[in-house]
Amino acid sequence: MAEQAQPISSVDDTCANSQAKEQNQMHSDQEQHDHYSYTKREEFTSEIFKIEIYNLPFYLGFVELKKLLKKLDLQPIKVKLIPRATFAFVTFGSEAERQKALKAIDGYNWKKKVLQAKLAKPVVDPIAKKRNAAGNDGTTGDVDSEQNKKRAKTLNILDVVIPLWDKSYDQQLKIKKNNLDRILRKCTSKLEAIKVPEINNYRNKCEFAIGQDSKDEVVISVRAGIAVGFRLGSYREGNLSVVPPTDCANVPEEAKAIAKAMQSLIQQSSLPVYSFVDHTGYWRQICVRRNLLGQLMAIVQLHPQDLSEDQLQSLKDEINRCLEKCDCQVVSVYLQKQTTRSSAGNAGSVYEIISGSKYLYEDFLGMKFRISPSSFFQGNTLAAEVLYRNIRDWCPTKATTVVLDICCGTGTIGILMAKNVNRVIGIEMVEDAIEDARVNAELNDIKNIEFICGKAEDKLPTLVDNLSVISEVIAIVDPPRAGLHTRVIKALRRSLFIKKLIYVSCNPAMAVTNFVELCSPRTNRLRGQPFKIMKALAVDLFPYTEQCELVLQFER
Structure with missing residues (x-):
């Protein structure tokens, strides 16, 4: 029997009232907790105009679901199918598109299933939730709840960046072998773990975050509390605290020197650090690339916001002077202007050479390779x-x-x-x-x-x-x-x-x-x-x- 849309009793006046109540409740929750304030900003987020489709076939493929949406003349912005589950989340570009999808999907007969659809609430902003729990007004950096403060005291930068720091190298290899053995148990019983020539200072690319230090003591100046290094947690965990890489054995000394020099510059700068909560501020990330000759490429990631060309030029000059003072071979300096919210990938990025060579070159197994700021190596x-x-x-x-x-x-x-x-x-x-x-x-x-x-x-x-x-x-x-x-x-x-x-x-x-x-x-x-x-x-x-x-x- 051909698949066809059935009468949709769930989109009558009763359902419309129910949806309106659900939306009103969502807005009420937003006003009360402000956990969803990011959905009120001008920029698009995939968490708005979202619906949940459930009662899906258990072994459904992503492509099959996309074909169904296309068949129903729907144009989703994002589709998230939960593997081996019976529900999915779909986001649209407007409220009109979302309502159209609800009417088209709810009650639709497909693969011997009667699909159901409803409005889906956006996910809670973890940083906003954390601040709300702590009673923080959000004007400074992260303020932990008492529970998170207790947890933060147990965190160690080494546990985050190099969690096996307290294990001998043979113990490290054994842990890796056991982890991979578990993954491959159904496929093979033979696995060899191979040692490498160097286990210290090996990172040829280090991406340093910029944010508030996680020291327990109260800092006299907010700017003095700015650190360049690695995050102890993630946005999802509600923790953006940053710790310098001083003790990290995998980070080269030259990269640590650049992180320290840039930390000093940013602490003295009048420009605030970029905030991933409200997307204001400027300084975002420092990336350091190194070849086997010890030559370095420094990439300073910045959100330009409303800076004029003169202000940007002044900033470039400051960065150059700062890196010239480092006791290492900085042969290339870039400014990466990042205008999107995410720092992942290269979307929204513009790389501008400030000084030195455009590329690094690496000798690798008897051959020569060119490395650009954004390329993978x-x-x-x-x-x-x-x-x-x-x-x-x-x-x-x-x-x-x-x-x-x-x-x-x-x-x-x-x-x-x-x-x-x-x-x-x-x-x-x-x-x-x-x-x-x-x-x-x-x-x-x-x-x-x-x-x-x-x-x-x-x-x-x-x-x-x-x-x-x-x-x-x-x-x-x-x-x-x-x-x-x-x-x-x-x-x-x-x-x-x-x-x-x-x-x-x-x-x-x-x-x-x-x-x-x-x-x-x-x-x-x-x-x-x-x-x-x-x-x-x-x-x-x-x-x-x-x-x-x-x-x-x-x-x-």
């Missing part, structure tokens, strides 16, 4: 050499082999492989990284490599179809922490000419769904011949932390 260079040597050893050196380097970043893996294979194709969504990758290929006189800019889930399906005549294709994937998009998994499974797949994961716990989908038997959703795991290897790119780089070799 493995955070522990010497350990990454160990990682990539093992990946290279796992790949056959046949002249007929084609390598697909998926999520290729600045092209490191593909360039290292290129001289031993017929052809390499790299896919990456960050334009700056693709530009660096092409330059890196030229720097190393690599001719048999090409780079495609775009999302892997968009480019791979067409690409693998064009490669179907190739007899031997090896795919190497090194995705972000969340893992590969489902469309990429589907494309890999149906590409039967891919006999071998090497998966590099920096967060195996989040990527385990990918591992299961690659190995699962055929279904209507997952077609094509499944893979099986043949090898597993752990390389310790992050000493003193529980994180570890996992490499899996899949074969048909």
Whole structure:
């Protein structure tokens, strides 16, 4: 029987009154607690115009839900499907669109289910909730409730940044192996954890937050309490306190020196620190990148707000003078103007060179690589050499082999492989990284490599179809922490000419769904011949932390 909309009794006058009461109650809660004040600002947030859809089929896929919304002529801004649950949250761009969705979905017959929809309240702002609990007026930095104050006293910057600081290196490796063993127990019983050459001062990229210090004693001046370092918590936890990286063994001394110098500058500056609560202020973040020669790139992230060009120029001069006094090789200084609320990714970012070279260069396994301010490069260079040597050893050196380097970043893996294979194709969504990758290929006189800019889930399906005549294709994937998009998994499974797949994961716990989908038997959703795991290897790119780089070799 064809699916069709049924009479919707839940959107009659009674339901309208119920929805109005729910909205009024929401507004009342906002006025009373001010936990939702962020929804009243001019900028859009995905927490407004949100509905909840429930009574969904248990094994529902994200793509299927998107198709349903499109079929109902709905245009959502954001869709969040709760895995293996029967409900989802969907956000729209206006109240009119939200009401249209409620009427279209509530009572709709789909996959032998009668769907239900209702208004969804936005999530509580954790910082506002915390301040309200503490009776704080919100005019200064974080003020903990008594419970949070007790908890804060137990926090240690080392526990946050390098939680295994009090363990010997052999104990660290054992913890990592045990964690990964638990993840892989259903897939393999053999796992080796490999040591790396250097466990101290290894971070070649450090992103320092700017905010209020978490010292228990009352500071005489609010500006004197400003720190540049790492956060003890997160916005979600209601804790934005920042502690300098002085004792963190993984942070190079040069990066600590820059953090200290910039902390002094910001404390003396008349410009306030950026507030993630009300999105006012200027100073946001300091990023320091370093190569093996000890050369540094400093990137100062700022929200320009209403600063004039003259004021910005004066600020650039101050930053230059500050970094010139550091006893280290600062060869590149950037101002990153960030105009969006999130600091994740490069959306809303403009990088402006203030002084020195535009790029850093790194010698890596006998080759030279260019690094831009925003491009990805493995955070522990010497350990990454160990990682990539093992990946290279796992790949056959046949002249007929084609390598697909998926999520290729600045092209490191593909360039290292290129001289031993017929052809390499790299896919990456960050334009700056693709530009660096092409330059890196030229720097190393690599001719048999090409780079495609775009999302892997968009480019791979067409690409693998064009490669179907190739007899031997090896795919190497090194995705972000969340893992590969489902469309990429589907494309890999149906590409039967891919006999071998090497998966590099920096967060195996989040990527385990990918591992299961690659190995699962055929279904209507997952077609094509499944893979099986043949090898597993752990390389310790992050000493003193529980994180570890996992490499899996899949074969048909």
